[in-house]
Amino acid sequence: MNNRKYKKREEKQMTDVLIIGSGPAGMTAAIYAKRANLNVLIVEKEYEGTGQMAESSRIDNYPGFYGINGYELGEKIREHAEALGIKFLEAEVTGIQKTEESFDITLESGEVQSSKTVIYTAGAAHRKLAVPGSEKFENRGISYCASCDGAFYHGKDVAVIGGGNSALDDALLLSEICNKVYLIHRRAEFRGDASTLAKLEQKENVEIIRNAKVQEITGNGKVKILLLDTGTALNIQGVFVAIGMIPQTEAVKKLVALDESGYIKAGEDGVTLVPGFFVAGDVRTKELRQIITAAADGANAANSAIQYIIRK
Incomplete structure (x- = not known):
């Protein structure tokens, strides 16, 4: 058995x-x-x-x-x-x-x-920014989280890319930290809240650039220049991407x-x-x-x- x-x-x-x-x-x-x-x-x-x-x-x-x-x-x-x-x-x-x-x-x-x-x-x-230099400078001047990395740019000049609520909120946050904030949107009209946009328009250290696209990001080890398709070259130390x-x-x-x-x-x-x-x-x-x-x-x-x- x-x-x-x-x-x-x-x-x-x-x-x-x-x-x-x-x-x-x-x-x-x-x-x-x-x-x-x-x-x-x-x-x-x-x-x-x-x-x-x-x-x-x-x-x-x-x-x-x-x-x-x-x-x-x-x-x-x-x-x-x-x-x-x-x-x-x-x-x-x-x-x-x-x-x-x-x-x-x-x-x-x-x-x-x-x-x-x-x-x-x-x-x-986060949708990634796809322009020359975007991969090279990711985490070396390019960030997708302003609340995470904004403090690293205290007193510096930065750009925020986007036209929705995230971009507007990021620009508002960074305006309290940075010396200068460029808010760049490819269209004339923003999708984000009008009240937040109004606050940004009143900020002396915020410059809103409409109808412009990022063409290239250059630098020497870290972000230094952001080129727009309008021919404008911005001298900055950081880029915060909020494009969807x-x-x-x-x-x-x-x-x-x-x-x-x-x-x-x-x-x-x-x-x-x-x-x-x-x-x-x-x-x-x-x-x-x-x-x-x-x-x-x-x-x-x-x-x-x-x-x-x-x-x-």
Whole structure:
């Protein structure tokens, strides 16, 4: 008689809701799902990441937290999530596969996490400036985060490239730090808030240059001259780029439908064409991308995931 003992194969633990990204959309979704008594896991590639809001030195448009530092607001939301017992996993997602009953999420390490539903909140990354010298001088005078690097340019002359809220906010922040700030936009009209633009127009050390494009950035080891297509050459020590974002959809481009700009197609409910797969935040097709709309997206997507699990 064969007395050999065979161990029963251990079944892989199934998560109810797996959330990719720990910005305001992801953490809000987690809070709502957890309050529905679901098993929730947040996967985030950045160490204790809280999304793009961590780069904002001051936030004036999030109700109840006027003038708060973006990093501090992110920490408060994360503390809320952790207080509910929500689990965080530091890892990068490289692929997502839809199975018959669930999803298999592959991590960079090769580990696979399984979940009944997925809420994708990976956000967007900074669009890079593509002109001669932009790669050479990145981190040597070219920055994509004014709140991160602005202090290094105290008393110096810098340029901000862009026409949206990020560019205007960066210019306003830098005007309090730098000797001179050039705000350069390729069009005559700015997309950012009129109130912020009005403040910049009143600043003596801010010069707004419209209808101009960066042609080249030169220097000797570090940024020294910024050339415009108008023929103007600016003597500066730093360039802050705020020309838009690129949605982080590489891991899901074969799974869901994307629009012409690469954002995931979905309404406010976060529902995509893939049953059980939801999207929220800056990575979704939408008009307004702000912290408050990301949080609202997260709540809606969580509710959709909850209803999906109940009905299934």
